[in-house]
Structure formats: structure tokens, C-alpha cells
Amino acid sequence: MRAGMPLVLVGACLLLFLSGCASPKVKQMEVTSYCGCGKCCEWERGSWKYLKLNFWNKYVSSGPREGEPYSERTASGTYPDDPQPGLFSVDSLKHPWMIPVRILLPWRIPPQDGTIAADTRYYPFGTRMYVPGYGYGVVEDRGSAIKGPRRLDVFYHDHQEALDWGRRELEVRILE
Numbered sequence: 001m002r003a004g005m006p007l008v009l010v011g012a013c014l015l016l017f018l019s020g021c022a023s024p025k026v027k028q029m030e031v032t033s034y035c036g037c038g039k040c041c042e043w044e045r046g047s048w049k050y051l052k053l054n055f056w057n058k059y060v061s062s063g064p065r066e067g068e069p070y071s072e073r074t075a076s077g078t079y080p081d082d083p084q085p086g087l088f089s090v091d092s093l094k095h096p097w098m099i100p101v102r103i104l105l106p107w108r109i110p111p112q113d114g115t116i117a118a119d120t121r122y123y124p125f126g127t128r129m130y131v132p133g134y135g136y137g138v139v140e141d142r143g144s145a146i147k148g149p150r151r152l153d154v155f156y157h158d159h160q161e162a163l164d165w166g167r168r169e170l171e172v173r174i175l176e
Helices: 005-019 090-096 096-106 159-165
Strands: 025-036 043-045 059-062 114-118 129-130 135-141 151-155 168-175
Touching: 025 159, 129 151, 135 151
Parallel strands: 025 151, 114 135
Antiparallel strands: 025 168, 043 059, 114 151, 129 135, 129 168
């Protein structure tokens, strides 16, 4: 190794630290939750246009898209998901009895980020965050009531889990 190489590494680390990339931003935020049900996402089965006889179809029940088919996708075009710990995660250390299950179900090996709804003027699609009690998530959606830099909405598949989450004031880490 050359003599100037450690000086270059120290300089690069110092530049990284001073640029703010070394540590994530932490903000106090109000975090609520939602699920994909008709109450949370404002959709209903069947359309009055067909006298509700097409009950297998879902339609948006209010807002600017009222009457249009409901696709179950987020505003960014993805399907929402809640976070899943993978085989190679801190959760494997906390719950080692789940390791054989995750090995037998190979789609559970990599961890999966959850879906977060935020105001995209402040947090664009793709912004990764860590919400205590929820896990890692990515901004993939916006909500009609999610306005401002201090509001988030986290996704759950189950309506009862979303209700149990409620409304919390948390210190959220924003990972750029």
C-alpha cells in the first residue's frame, strides 16, 4: 500500500461524514396506518351503473376518480405490502425458531420493505424510511389526508392490525 493511501481514505470518510450521508435524518412524525379494505381505500364492490350486479368488480367510491375501476395499486403503480423480515435479518436473531420456516419457504429469505404513504412534495417515491414498531418501508403511495412533512401512513394487509396501530408520534429515520 502506498504512503498517501491512508490520507485519501481519511479524506473520503471525512467528506462523506460532512456531506450528511453518513447518518440518516431523524424526524418526529405522526404515523397512522391503513390497509387495502374498502373503508381505508374508499372502494366498493359493484357499480350502480350495472345495478351492483357486477359485484366481482371493485370501483372507487369517492374522490376525483369516483366510479373508475379500483386496481389495488399504489400511486406509484406497485402493489402495497407490509414489511417482512427475511432469513438474513435482525429478526432472525430475535426469533431463531423461524429460521427453518424461512428456509422451507424460499420467498421469505430476503427481507421485504413495507409500503409507506407520504406527501410526495417532501418525500418522493422511493424514499426509504425506518419506522420503529413497523420496520423498513419505502414511500410508494400518497394519501388524501397525508399532508405535510410530519405525516406518514404505513400499510398493513389486515384491517385489525391497521386499527391496532392507531396513531403514533415516533422518531422516524429517513434513509436517503
